[in-house]
Amino acid sequence: MDFRCPWCFALSVILIRLDLFLGGSTRHELKRDMACSELLPGQYKCSPPIIDKRTQQPKNCSLETLTARVECKPAPGIHCNGKLFTGHEVGFEKEVPCNFVSGYRFDSVLILSVFGGIFGLDRFYLGYPALACLKVATVGGFGLWYLWDIFFIATGTVVPANGSSFYYPYYDPPVTLLKNSNVTFHAS
Structure with a gap:
């Protein structure tokens, strides 16, 4: 509506009040x-x-x-x-x-990865005994696998072997993996 003239505004207010008084329109x-x-x-x-x-x-x-x-x-x-x-x-x-949770704690596996990952403790904890033995035999994959695992555990890429989610308090923010797909928006 154009309210350049004062009587147009007054007329619109009267029409709105009349509409409300009569019970409103069907819309x-x-x-x-x-x-x-x-x-x-x-x-x-x-x-x-x-x-x-x-x-x-x-x-x-x-x-x-x-x-x-x-x-x-x-x-x-x-x-x-x-x-x-x-x-x-x-x-x-x-x-x-x-989530399906079986008791694997995210904070525990991250601490195990940082302090015992070179000896494969994180992989033993998560249920990957073969990878853990390989990690022990190569002393954390000569240090590279050790650093690699810290990164992937921190980002949520490595999960327990039984497919469950990590245990975390319900009202805390969960650890989620960010994925890139065809519908991902990339700002340029």
Whole structure:
């Protein structure tokens, strides 16, 4: 709208107030038959998962899908699944990601790599006994393999032999490997 003239601005304010007084236009009406699982973020709140103290992952983590289900409550006044919610009822369950953890600690393997990597202690710990024996026989691959392993363990490239993730507290930032693919953006 062009507000160069004062009466144009006043007219637009009057029209907006009249629209609100009459109940708003049809473009603002809510869809009444939507599923609660289709709500937008901010229209619901999910309870945090119950964390297993031994694995530091959600207790109901599925090893097949690597997800755990948490209960979500729609915000007060939200209408979904044919029901009006007050904010206290569970409306749906949402899946959150989790990891398969078998007890290998990232900090332990990094310390073993720095202080005992020349003797293959890091590879023994991670479950690679053949590589560890080779590393011992070559005194850390003449020092190069030792430095190479410190770098790759620190960046998360070397993982436990059983395919599990490293153990780290649930609310700490995880160690993730950054990958480059065809969809990676390269600024030039």
